Amino acid sequence: MKIISQNTAFGGMQGVFAHDSKTCKGEMTFAVYVPPQATREPRPVLWYPSGLTCTHANVMEKGEYRRMAAELGLIIVCPDTSPRGADVADELTNWQMGKGAGFYLDATEAPWAEHYRMYSYITEELPALVREHFRVDMDRQGIFGHSMGGHGAMTIALKNPERFRSCSAFAPIVAPSSADWSVGAFEKYLGADKAAWRKYDACALVEDGARFPEFLVDQGKADGFLDNGLRPWLFEEAVKDTGIGLTLRMHERYDHSYYLNSTFMDDHLRWHADRLG
Amino acid sequence: MKIISQNTAFGGMQGVFAHDSKTCKGEMTFAVYVPPQATREPRPVLWYPSGLTCTHANVMEKGEYRRMAAELGLIIVCPDTSPRGADVADELTNWQMGKGAGFYLDATEAPWAEHYRMYSYITEELPALVREHFRVDMDRQGIFGHSMGGHGAMTIALKNPERFRSCSAFAPIVAPSSADWSVGAFEKYLGADKAAWRKYDACALVEDGARFPEFLVDQGKADGFLDNGLRPWLFEEAVKDTGIGLTLRMHERYDHSYYLNSTFMDDHLRWHADRLG
Numbered sequence: 001m002k003i004i005s006q007n008t009a010f011g012g013m014q015g016v017f018a019h020d021s022k023t024c025k026g027e028m029t030f031a032v033y034v035p036p037q038a039t040r041e042p043r044p045v046l047w048y049p050s051g052l053t054c055t056h057a058n059v060m061e062k063g064e065y066r067r068m069a070a071e072l073g074l075i076i077v078c079p080d081t082s083p084r085g086a087d088v089a090d091e092l093t094n095w096q097m098g099k100g101a102g103f104y105l106d107a108t109e110a111p112w113a114e115h116y117r118m119y120s121y122i123t124e125e126l127p128a129l130v131r132e133h134f135r136v137d138m139d140r141q142g143i144f145g146h147s148m149g150g151h152g153a154m155t156i157a158l159k160n161p162e163r164f165r166s167c168s169a170f171a172p173i174v175a176p177s178s179a180d181w182s183v184g185a186f187e188k189y190l191g192a193d194k195a196a197w198r199k200y201d202a203c204a205l206v207e208d209g210a211r212f213p214e215f216l217v218d219q220g221k222a223d224g225f226l227d228n229g230l231r232p233w234l235f236e237e238a239v240k241d242t243g244i245g246l247t248l249r250m251h252e253r254y255d256h257s258y259y260l261n262s263t264f265m266d267d268h269l270r271w272h273a274d275r276l277g
Numbered sequence: 278m279k280i281i282s283q284n285t286a287f288g289g290m291q292g293v294f295a296h297d298s299k300t301c302k303g304e305m306t307f308a309v310y311v312p313p314q315a316t317r318e319p320r321p322v323l324w325y326p327s328g329l330t331c332t333h334a335n336v337m338e339k340g341e342y343r344r345m346a347a348e349l350g351l352i353i354v355c356p357d358t359s360p361r362g363a364d365v366a367d368e369l370t371n372w373q374m375g376k377g378a379g380f381y382l383d384a385t386e387a388p389w390a391e392h393y394r395m396y397s398y399i400t401e402e403l404p405a406l407v408r409e410h411f412r413v414d415m416d417r418q419g420i421f422g423h424s425m426g427g428h429g430a431m432t433i434a435l436k437n438p439e440r441f442r443s444c445s446a447f448a449p450i451v452a453p454s455s456a457d458w459s460v461g462a463f464e465k466y467l468g469a470d471k472a473a474w475r476k477y478d479a480c481a482l483v484e485d486g487a488r489f490p491e492f493l494v495d496q497g498k499a500d501g502f503l504d505n506g507l508r509p510w511l512f513e514e515a516v517k518d519t520g521i522g523l524t525l526r527m528h529e530r531y532d533h534s535y536y537l538n539s540t541f542m543d544d545h546l547r548w549h550a551d552r553l554g
Contacts, residue, residue, distance in 0.1 A: 007534050008530040008531050008532070009536035009540055011540075014536060061339050067539075067540075067543075220285075253285040255284060257284050259284045259286035259287075262341075262343070263286055263287050263288075
């Protein structure tokens with residue numbers, strides 16, 4: 001593991017690291033915030049998958065999570081959103097596909113299947129690496145994210161309820177199989193057979209029987225992607241009569257920018273801390 | 278005034294605006310955060326000059342000031358650090374001179390004197406514009422900044438004690454007349470006669486009789502620029518027996534990055550709010 005940067009912040013350490021990923025077949029970068037408490041004892045860990053076009057850096061710079069993470073003693077891990085590097089397939093003029101748009105799935109179609117394995121990367125390789133290098137309590141894990149990363153957080157939680165105790169999202173894509181900005185990517189990554197898409201779609205996963213105790217979702221009403229990309233009401237519909245809890249908060253005037261995340265970041269971190277103990 | 282962007286954040290509004298500046302002879306951009314309280318009544322305003330290489334955007338993205346500004350009801354104005362535009366003189370390979378390095382002074386030497394008038398811009402033109410467009414209480418103004426912007430905040434406060442009720446700084450350049458990274462710029466902007474430099478140097482201003490009630494300064498001990506660029510002990514020495522108060526806090530492990538600012542931002546905003554009433 002290579003140290004890109006380490007800075008003291010709020011009494012803890014904000015680091016950026018890189019490593020050779022076997023899963024994605026290339027170098028991957030990620031950020032970790034370690035709160036001051038982690039020098040004394042293992043601390044709970046929150047995974048934060050980011051949105052389309054982002055790297056680890058967007059939430060690190062604009063998410064405003066460190067103050068409360070330091071107060072609550074939470075380790076925050078922020079992975080990249082796709083494989084990177086010159087030999088990785090891409091669509092240069094399409095921000096909804098390729099680099100920056102991994103959608104937290106394992107691609108099965110050529111040429112994408114070679115590197116685009118973000119599901120396995122985030123659920124297997126990265127946790128092993130983080131466990132090795134940081135004082136994380138792997139019995140206390142939560143996951144949350146923004147937009148495409150909200151989709152990532154919710155699908156990963158639904159598929160791994162034994163591992164994650166808490167999940168939340170800012171403006172998540174809850175039904176990527178039918179959302180304007182993900183249908184094209186899903187077809188290229190996973191093929192034309194939509195049956196294969198269901199395990200990477202939060203609404204479809206719930207319909208197919210996946211369960212998770214409860215979700216917190218914040219969504220801006222002035223979000224330009226609300227009607228065609230995000231549609232949280234579909235998830236509200238999906239969880240009805242399933243026993244899955246959903247706290248869906250719709251906010252007047254908030255858009256799809258990081259200001260939604262930073263404004264409600266404290267609430268999300270407290271939500272996770274309450275459930276991680 | 279042109280609206281570049283407006284986003285709801287922490288119940289208030291983070292905006293970015295541009296206007297044709299007569300002082301700097303060209304378009305200037307600045308950011309304003311308006312807390313929710315300002316929809317009901319005029320609120321105190323804090324000016325935040327930024328550091329070398331920055332624009333208005335650095336503190337907007339990394340400063341983490343909105344949560345506390347919303348709580349305390351403070352308007353935060355973040356100007357650019359220099360004139361911009363194709364016809365503005367610059368030294369492309371020198372980050373300590375020209376664009377991004379205006380040093381909050383009015384240049385007197387050619388070719389700089391034509392556009393580089395950041396002192397007049399920040400103390401005259403921009404306040405008039407802000408007063409016109411936002412519900413600011415101009416009887417309650419404070420100023421704070423980072424690095425070169427800390428220098429800007431402290432010199433502007435010392436020269437205008439009747440206007441500003443509070444001043445603070447993160448890692449300020451307190452004696453630019455003799456600091457490694459500003460001597461070259463001062464010579465080009467102001468000429469070889471060092472007498473002219475004194476009115477843009479916080480230590481020299483105090484030696485020459487300028488007074489301000491008190492300053493709060495936070496400085497990281499792991500700051501790579503501490504010994505050659507910042508040297509807060511020179512200001513500590515300068516204010517001795519002057520009646521000027523100085524709260525200088527030296528922090529182990531903190532460097533010159535924005536993590537110093539974000540970590541201690543709440544303290545600074547409370548410091549100003551306490552003095553602005």
